[in-house]
Amino acid sequence: MDFYIFLTLAVISVITALLMVFARNPVHSVLYLILTFFAIAGQYVMLNAQFLAVVHIIVYAGAIMVLFLFVLMLLNLNKDSEPQKSNLWKISGAITSGMLLVVMVGALRNQIQLPAAAEYQPDRGLPAVLGRMLFDSEFVVPFEITGILFLAAMVGAVLVGKREIKV
Amino acid sequence: MQLTNRSKNVVNKKMSFAERIYLVAIAKGMWITLKHFFRKNNTYNYPDTQRTYAPVYRGWHVLKRDANGAERCTACGLCAVACPAEAITMTAAERERGEEKLYREEKYAAVYEINMLRCIFCGLCEEACPKEAIFLTDRIVPSDYVRQGFIFGKDMLVEGVEPEKRVDVSVRQKHIQEKKQAAAAAQ
Amino acid sequence: MSLFLLFDWALAIEKIILVSVVFAITLGVAAYSTWGERKVAAFMQDRMGPSRAGWGGILQPIADGVKMFTKEDFMPNQAERWLYILAPGAFMFVAAMTSAVIPWGTELTIFDKPVTLQVADLNIGILYIMGFVSLGVYGIMMGGWASNNKYSLYGAIRASSQMISYELAMGLSVIAVVMMTGTLSLKEMAIQQPGINWNIWYQPLGFLIFFVCALAECNRAPFDLAECETELIGGYHTEYSSMKLGFFLFAEYINMFVSSAVISTVYFGGYNFPGIDPGWLYGFAGPLVLFAKIFFFIFVFMWIRWTLPRFRYDQLMHLGWKSLIPLAILNMLLTGLGVLLFSK
Numbered sequence: 001m002d003f004y005i006f007l008t009l010a011v012i013s014v015i016t017a018l019l020m021v022f023a024r025n026p027v028h029s030v031l032y033l034i035l036t037f038f039a040i041a042g043q044y045v046m047l048n049a050q051f052l053a054v055v056h057i058i059v060y061a062g063a064i065m066v067l068f069l070f071v072l073m074l075l076n077l078n079k080d081s082e083p084q085k086s087n088l089w090k091i092s093g094a095i096t097s098g099m100l101l102v103v104m105v106g107a108l109r110n111q112i113q114l115p116a117a118a119e120y121q122p123d124r125g126l127p128a129v130l131g132r133m134l135f136d137s138e139f140v141v142p143f144e145i146t147g148i149l150f151l152a153a154m155v156g157a158v159l160v161g162k163r164e165i166k167v
Numbered sequence: 168m169q170l171t172n173r174s175k176n177v178v179n180k181k182m183s184f185a186e187r188i189y190l191v192a193i194a195k196g197m198w199i200t201l202k203h204f205f206r207k208n209n210t211y212n213y214p215d216t217q218r219t220y221a222p223v224y225r226g227w228h229v230l231k232r233d234a235n236g237a238e239r240c241t242a243c244g245l246c247a248v249a250c251p252a253e254a255i256t257m258t259a260a261e262r263e264r265g266e267e268k269l270y271r272e273e274k275y276a277a278v279y280e281i282n283m284l285r286c287i288f289c290g291l292c293e294e295a296c297p298k299e300a301i302f303l304t305d306r307i308v309p310s311d312y313v314r315q316g317f318i319f320g321k322d323m324l325v326e327g328v329e330p331e332k333r334v335d336v337s338v339r340q341k342h343i344q345e346k347k348q349a350a351a352a353a354q
Numbered sequence: 355m356s357l358f359l360l361f362d363w364a365l366a367i368e369k370i371i372l373v374s375v376v377f378a379i380t381l382g383v384a385a386y387s388t389w390g391e392r393k394v395a396a397f398m399q400d401r402m403g404p405s406r407a408g409w410g411g412i413l414q415p416i417a418d419g420v421k422m423f424t425k426e427d428f429m430p431n432q433a434e435r436w437l438y439i440l441a442p443g444a445f446m447f448v449a450a451m452t453s454a455v456i457p458w459g460t461e462l463t464i465f466d467k468p469v470t471l472q473v474a475d476l477n478i479g480i481l482y483i484m485g486f487v488s489l490g491v492y493g494i495m496m497g498g499w500a501s502n503n504k505y506s507l508y509g510a511i512r513a514s515s516q517m518i519s520y521e522l523a524m525g526l527s528v529i530a531v532v533m534m535t536g537t538l539s540l541k542e543m544a545i546q547q548p549g550i551n552w553n554i555w556y557q558p559l560g561f562l563i564f565f566v567c568a569l570a571e572c573n574r575a576p577f578d579l580a581e582c583e584t585e586l587i588g589g590y591h592t593e594y595s596s597m598k599l600g601f602f603l604f605a606e607y608i609n610m611f612v613s614s615a616v617i618s619t620v621y622f623g624g625y626n627f628p629g630i631d632p633g634w635l636y637g638f639a640g641p642l643v644l645f646a647k648i649f650f651f652i653f654v655f656m657w658i659r660w661t662l663p664r665f666r667y668d669q670l671m672h673l674g675w676k677s678l679i680p681l682a683i684l685n686m687l688l689t690g691l692g693v694l695l696f697s698k
Contacts, residue, residue, distance in 0.1 A: 027499060031437075034492070051538075054481040062488025063518060066495070070514045073499050073507060127478060127538055193662065200398045200661040208400040 006046060013039035026072050030065055037061045049125025222342045225288040225303035228281055228319075229326050229334045233271055236328040239300035242276035249295035254285035271298075279324060283308050283317040293343060302336040302343075373454075373473055380453050384607035385415040387652055391607075394656040422600035430502060430593050437500035442594065442601035445493025449605040452486045452612045455479040457541045459625045459640035471641060472541055479540035480528055483616055484521070487571050490609065491517040494573075494580060497602065498590035509589025512667065513580035516570060519674035520577075524567035526682035527560040530689040531620055540616075544624035552623040556692070559685045561621045563678050568613040570674070573606060575659035582664055614651035615644070622647050 013036050020032035037060050044053035123129055134143050185191060211218055231239050242259035260277035262270045269275075292301050311317055326334045389404065389411060396403030404411030429438060459471035476482050491514050498510025531553055535543050547553055554561050570577040581589035591602045618624060625640030665673070 027437075031492075031496070050476060050478050051481070054478050054485045057485040058481065058488055062485060063521070066488075066491055066514050066518055069492075069495055069499075070511060073495070073511060196661045197657060200657060203400055204394070204397045204657075206400060208397070208402060210400075210402045212402070212405065 002046065006043070009039045009042045009046070012036075013043070027069065030069050030072060034061050034065050037065070044125070047125060048123070051127040051130055052125055220305035222338050224305050225290045227283075227304055227306040227308045228286075228292070228324055229302050229304050229336065230279065230321070230324045231300055231302060231336065232326055232328065232333070235268070237267070237269055237271040238275060238325060239271055239298045240276050240279065241272045241274050241298055241300075242279070243274075243297065245295040245297065246292035246301055249291040250286075251289060251291065252285045252287050254282045254287075255292060256280050256282075276321070279321050281319050281324065283319055284314060293339075294347070299340070302334075302339050304334055304336060304339065306334075369473060372471070376453055376458070376473060377450065380450060380608055380611060383611045383648075383652075384604055385419070387607040387610060388418060388603070389414045390652065391656050391659075394653065395660050398657075398660045419600070422597045425596045427596040427598070428593075432502040433593065434500035434502065437496045438593075439598075441493050441497030441500060442598045442605075443493075444496060445490065446601045446605045446608070448486055448490045448493060449608040449612065452483055452609075453615065455482050455540055456612070456615045456619060457544050457624060458644060459638075475539060475541045478538045480532065480538050480543075480616075480620070483540075483612075484525060484528065487524075487609075487613075488517065488521055490571070490605075493602075493605070494590045497594065498580075501590070501593035503593050505586045505588075506590050506592050509580045509586050509592070512586075513573065513590060516573075516577065516579060516670060516674075519671060520567045520570035520678070523563055523674060523678035523682045524571065526679065526686055527557075527563040527567065528620070530560045530682075530686045531557055533686070533689050533693055540619050540624075544619055544626065547623040547626050549626060550623070550628040552621065552626070554621045557621060557685070557689070559681065560689070561617075563682050563685065564621070565617060566673075566678060568617060569655065569658065570670075572609045572613055572655070574610065574655055576662040576664050577670065578659075578664060579667060579670060610652055610655050611648065614648040614655065617651050618644060618647035 016032045016035040016039065020029045020036060023029045023032060037056065041053040041056045041061075044050070044056060133139055233239055242257050244257065244259075247253075247255040247257060256278070257276045257280070258278040259274055262273050262275055288303060290303050293303060308317075326332060392414070393403040393411070395401075404414040407413040407417045429435070454473045455476050457472040457475070494513040495510045498506040498508075498513070501507075531543070532538055534553065534556060535546050537543060537546075543553070569575075573580050579589075580586075581591060586592065591599055594602060625644040627639070627643040
């Protein structure tokens with residue numbers, strides 16, 4: 001049963017991801033991407049990482065995608081107003097992204113090591129375990145540094161927002 | 168110049184911190200709505216229960232019959248003369264032999280029309296009437312889609328012969344009599 | 355290895371029954387909230403409210419339902435067909451999903467079998483609710499955009515920015531509770547508030563922030579800018595009619611019910627009540643007490659709606675970003691200090 005659920009979610013995520021790329025209407029693209037996020041969140045739940053699944057939904061589907069949709073709706077892009085790109089642009093875009101793909105596959109090919117079955121801990125995704133890992137043992141320093149990074153970004157955003165008044 | 172003593176000078180003063188968080192103001196507003204929540208409302212369930220009309224209420228006119236069922240109106244035209252809105256028109260006719268049951272006097276109104284769009288329901292017609300034939304009642308004039316429908320002829324104005332179709336105007340009648348007596352006493 | 359391998363048919367049937375009951379109750383409460391809303395509004399304005407359908411208008415929701423179903427189902431010519439149809443359904447779905455993690459009571463013993471009165475005791479319960487609440491805006495956005503009407507679009511845009519702004523303060527005020535209780539599970543939170551030892555006594559500021567944000571997330575007055583009649587003629591549901599409109603309006607009441615349930619559970623002890631020591635009565639009285647609390651909060655929602663005027667948009671943003679979020683962070687710091695000093 002596990003396998004079939006995995007398969008369903010995987011197929012949904014791949015199809016919606018493709019639809020997101022090929023959809024002509026940007027708003028449809030965003031909505032397909034949200035479906036993809038749901039399928040991925042489902043995979044997290046299958047791995048017993050409910051915390052990650054829910055945070056994934058809250059942050060990506062609930063906040064970031066809402067902002068995307070917000071901007072797209074304001075811009076009101078649609079098939080008619082989309083600028084027609086010449087073939088040169090299309091070819092160069094395909095070449096660039098193809099090169100990126102080659103680089104990533106080359107870099108990651110030998111790096112990915114799937115964890116052995118014995119190594120897999122089912123309770124690893126639970127909030128208590130995750131919290132202890134982040135705040136207590138393994139990842140304290142990276143976590144705090146990320147926090148500082150966010151703080152810097154926040155201060156920067158406030159400064160950008162305030163600029164008109166000061167100058 | 169001050170017209171009322173309720174006017175209030177608007178001051179754009181800076182609000183204090185307690186005022187700026189609005190919690191007190193919100194609590195006050197909620198208290199007011201809560202008081203209204205438990206207050207007894209004075210709504211009438213209109214078609215089921217109706218308010219009583221005051222004796223001075225003036226609505227849809229009625230042309231009375233006497234005790235035998237004969238029309239009291241003699242088409243003297245005093246009501247039409249008294250009418251400030253010129254809403255009343257009538258055509259007089261002579262009573263034929265054999266019509267004594269229908270009309271009380273020798274002359275009667277063959278056509279009697281009140282234009283309800285012109286009528287201002289002032290009640291001067293009933294005061295002018297020497298025969299106590301016309302009265303304003305507590306019935307409300309119904310609405311209509313066309314102007315023609317508001318010109319009420321005798322079919323809409325004269326009360327029925329049968330006892331249950333009679334329109335009771337005793338309260339109104341008494342009120343007018345008192346008014347007339349008071350006017351006479353004043354002179 | 356995962357949840358899905360442990361498949362227990364008896365449990366499955368029990369859960370299916372529980373889900374059906376919870377769903378039915380949710381819909382019933384939402385339906386009668388529409389009646390309650392009109393009655394509350396009427397009483398506060400010294401009127402009678404619905405009184406023709408049944409005694410005191412008690413059959414009004416059914417009459418409304420019949421009206422909604424039999425009205426013309428209109429669709430604008432230029433609308434995005436599928437999104438236009440999908441939007442009310444999505445909104446309703448998300449609203450109804452939220453009630454899955456609410457603990458309605460302790461255990462009931464039915465036929466010598468203990469039955470937990472909770473559909474799913476997720477160890478991330480409160481986050482689950484936050485997640486689904488944040489998804490609620492998609493229904494509004496899709497509906498507003500697909501209608502192809504500028505007022506609807508305005509409503510959708512307002513709804514989305516408002517949701518994002520108030521979610522932050524809501525999350526921050528919840529974090530303070532999580533710090534205090536040390537758990538994300540709503541069931542744990544309810545267990546930790548026995549008798550009258552409720553979280554509200556420790557988190558008054560947090561409760562206030564949470565409550566204001568809940569009003570905003572439900573799009574209730576004074577935060578109903580997404581649909582304000584006077585400016586946007588109904589906002590995101592301007593172009594909707596018939597049962598699609600009914601879904602939008604109905605989901606709002608479901609949202610109200612669920613947020614009342616969450617407020618009762620997180621801050622007001624859920625099914626706990628002072629006085630009676632846990633006995634056989636407790637299992638039955640608990641859900642009733644919880645529902646009493648929920649109805650009280652639904653009443654407060656309505657009370658506020660018929661008292662306070664709508665915010666202006668800049669005031670809304672000002673309140674969200676410059677007042678509630680700093681206050682929530684302050685509340686978080688104070689809670690952290692309290693936990694540090696008193697928990698040992």
